[in-house]
Amino acid sequence: MSDNSQDISQGGYTTVDGRKIGGVMMEMKNITLRFGGVVAISDISFNIHEGEIRAIIGPNGAGKSSMLNVISGFYNPQEGEVWFHGAKRPNMRPYQVAEQGIARTFQNIALFEGMSVLDNVMTGRLTKMKSGMFAQALWKGKAEQEEFENREVVEKIIDFLEIQAIRKTPVARLPYGLKKRVELARALAAEPKLLLLDEPMAGMNVEEKEDMSRFILDVNDEFGTTIALIEHDMGVVMDLSDRVVVMDYGRKIGDGTPAEVLANQDVIDAYLGVSHD
Amino acid sequence: MFYREAGDFKTTYADDSQTFPIKFDRYRYYLVLAVAFGVIPFIINDYWANAVLLPFLIYAIAAIGLNILVGYAGQVSLGSGGFMAVGAYATYKLMTSFPDVNIFFHVIIAGGITALVGVMFGLPSLRIKGFYLAVSTLAAQFFLVWLFNRVPWFYNYSASGQISSPERTVFGYAVTGPNAETWVAYLFCLVFVTISAIIARNLTRGASGRRWMAIRDMDIAAEIIGVNPLKAKLTAFAVSSFFIGIAGALFFAVYLGSAEVGDTFGTTKSFLLLFMVIIGGLGSIFGSFAGAAFLVVLPVLLKNVLVAGLGWPTDTAAHLEILIIGGLIITFLIAEPHGLAQLWRVAKEKLRLWPFPH
Numbered sequence: 175m176s177d178n179s180q181d182i183s184q185g186g187y188t189t190v191d192g193r194k195i196g197g198v199m200m201e202m203k204n205i206t207l208r209f210g211g212v213v214a215i216s217d218i219s220f221n222i223h224e225g226e227i228r229a230i231i232g233p234n235g236a237g238k239s240s241m242l243n244v245i246s247g248f249y250n251p252q253e254g255e256v257w258f259h260g261a262k263r264p265n266m267r268p269y270q271v272a273e274q275g276i277a278r279t280f281q282n283i284a285l286f287e288g289m290s291v292l293d294n295v296m297t298g299r300l301t302k303m304k305s306g307m308f309a310q311a312l313w314k315g316k317a318e319q320e321e322f323e324n325r326e327v328v329e330k331i332i333d334f335l336e337i338q339a340i341r342k343t344p345v346a347r348l349p350y351g352l353k354k355r356v357e358l359a360r361a362l363a364a365e366p367k368l369l370l371l372d373e374p375m376a377g378m379n380v381e382e383k384e385d386m387s388r389f390i391l392d393v394n395d396e397f398g399t400t401i402a403l404i405e406h407d408m409g410v411v412m413d414l415s416d417r418v419v420v421m422d423y424g425r426k427i428g429d430g431t432p433a434e435v436l437a438n439q440d441v442i443d444a445y446l447g448v449s450h451d
Numbered sequence: 452m453f454y455r456e457a458g459d460f461k462t463t464y465a466d467d468s469q470t471f472p473i474k475f476d477r478y479r480y481y482l483v484l485a486v487a488f489g490v491i492p493f494i495i496n497d498y499w500a501n502a503v504l505l506p507f508l509i510y511a512i513a514a515i516g517l518n519i520l521v522g523y524a525g526q527v528s529l530g531s532g533g534f535m536a537v538g539a540y541a542t543y544k545l546m547t548s549f550p551d552v553n554i555f556f557h558v559i560i561a562g563g564i565t566a567l568v569g570v571m572f573g574l575p576s577l578r579i580k581g582f583y584l585a586v587s588t589l590a591a592q593f594f595l596v597w598l599f600n601r602v603p604w605f606y607n608y609s610a611s612g613q614i615s616s617p618e619r620t621v622f623g624y625a626v627t628g629p630n631a632e633t634w635v636a637y638l639f640c641l642v643f644v645t646i647s648a649i650i651a652r653n654l655t656r657g658a659s660g661r662r663w664m665a666i667r668d669m670d671i672a673a674e675i676i677g678v679n680p681l682k683a684k685l686t687a688f689a690v691s692s693f694f695i696g697i698a699g700a701l702f703f704a705v706y707l708g709s710a711e712v713g714d715t716f717g718t719t720k721s722f723l724l725l726f727m728v729i730i731g732g733l734g735s736i737f738g739s740f741a742g743a744a745f746l747v748v749l750p751v752l753l754k755n756v757l758v759a760g761l762g763w764p765t766d767t768a769a770h771l772e773i774l775i776i777g778g779l780i781i782t783f784l785i786a787e788p789h790g791l792a793q794l795w796r797v798a799k800e801k802l803r804l805w806p807f808p809h
Contacts, residue, residue: 246675272677284672286665288734297665301677303658307686313653321657322464364676 196224205254214240232421247271277366287346298363299324371403454803492634500633508640514739516694522733524687525667530588532720533595538699543614554619562697569692599712615709732792741791
């Protein structure tokens with residue numbers, strides 16, 4: 175296993191391409207997650223630095239999505255601690271995690287099919303909308319003001335992701351690639367500190383993958399958003415990410431820069447198999 | 452040609468998010484309001500008011516309420532008859548206990564009480580969904596009817612077990628009781644319908660509506676983006692029951708004048724309201740009106756055609772009427788599962804291009 179993670183465990187570091195990365199934002203300490211007798215994640219620790227793109231990779235069933243679900247509050251691990259911004263996080267419901275500034279997308283698109291693209295992206299701002307029922311019923315005062323302020327933020331994100339033309343289209347009518355982009359827009363609308371992407375390129379062709387990669391890099395670059403992503407396309411992972419966690423059968427088998435991980439014998443064994451002769 | 456957006460530029464978000472963004476639509480809406488408030492009260496007669504207009508208006512409020520719960524928030528409810536009864540009995544108790552207070556406030560407070568009851572029976576929705584929730588709301592229906600039947604306090608210990616509304620006035624005109632004039636009752640209901648529709652529309656196009664629809668479309672994703680499912684579902688139950696309670700209050704106090712809970716607010720009423728919402732179109736305020744109109748006007752129309760037009764005996768017509776309505780509902784739902792609101796939407800899309808569709 176690489177020692178790199180120890181070197182940079184607390185302070186910031188500089189990436190290969192010269193970007194300055196901040197200190198630790200999120201720290202997973204000895205996370206163990208069990209479903210009955212099945213151990214989905216066993217004793218995994220890793221951290222995510224402020225401003226970096228962190229990838230989680232591993233063969234199918236390695237526990238990557240479960241890990242993301244732990245971060246986003248879907249599952250509460252039986253053992254271990256989640257530290258966020260230097261404070262231990264108690265067990266939380268997903269909507270409380272959202273309020274802390276963590277947004278995510280799903281492996282199978284989870285958009286609100288009955289709503290337009292604009293409404294879908296506006297839902298990303300719901301944590302910021304606090305006006306009471308009465309103000310909303312009258313569409314006056316704080317409710318109206320809030321609506322338009324948040325609309326302005328949403329319009330910027332719609333511009334950023336180049337989906338202006340489909341603003342008023344019902345989501346159910348969109349093709350797959352665009353849906354993925356709308357889902358990213360919805361997550362970005364929350365202006366998250368940490369953005370979790372569960373297989374953002376799954377099922378895309380090369381061109382769409384290139385678009386999506388560009389958006390991910392732009393998000394990281396322009397908004398300074400920290401990104402943790404799960405992806406199976408090794409080319410994409412190695413190009414995008416600053417550091418990579420490799421999981422297999424619920425255990426961590428590698429952690430470090432893409433180059434280090436690629437050279438790691440355990441990782442090679444997990445992906446290519448071990449010869450027994 | 453009619454619904455043309457070309458040249459109608461929106462320069463503010465306020466313009467863009469208004470209820471009727473298309474000019475033609477907006478003027479049509481003003482016209483409907485003008486006719487409803489300015490013309491109909493002068494030409495109204497007893498038959499039209501009692502057979503069509505009053506039930507249509509009152510059911511429209513109830514359908515708006517149920518549509519918020521079923522159509523927007525995706526929580527199926529079969530308890531709306533019971534909630535209407537809560538509204539009715541609450542107004543009755545308020546009218547008899549505080550005769551000096553204006554009935555306008557009684558109706559609104561009755562809505563508030565129904566909202567509280569609705570929230571209470573909405574609690575199971577936090578754990579159960581779909582058909583199972585429908586069954587648990589059916590329990591509300593049976594319990595509430597039983598309660599109003601069995602506890603004499605609710606009907607002021609009257610010998611018949613019925614409640615009947617005493618005469619109450621607004622601006623000196625009797626709204627309830629035997630001396631109430633039709634046009635007063637009509638206007639009273641119309642005011643409530645208008646306010647209800649505007650409030651419902653404002654709620655559904657803003658943050659609350661998005662929370663409800665998010666829960667409806669995918670509750671897991673809704674929670675992940677920061678919607679508290681407990682709050683979203685219970686507010687849906689509260690707002691929905693508020694409107695249904697107001698409808699129940701008006702139905703009893705203004706339309707019927709007297710009521711017996713089992714007959715008036717039984718399961719049949721719950722299903723009738725649900726049919727209105729489904730036929731009108733789930734998740735559409737216009738659909739609530741359309742559904743209410745469809746199920747109120749259709750029987751009247753059929754009766755007129757069968758009895759007056761074809762000269763059938765009244766009882767045969769009454770039986771066949773039910774058959775025909777049932778058949779029409781089925782045919783209609785097969786042809787357009789998304790209801791009258793969807794037909795209207797499609798018609799509008801077509802009208803935008805008419806007469807040059809290419």
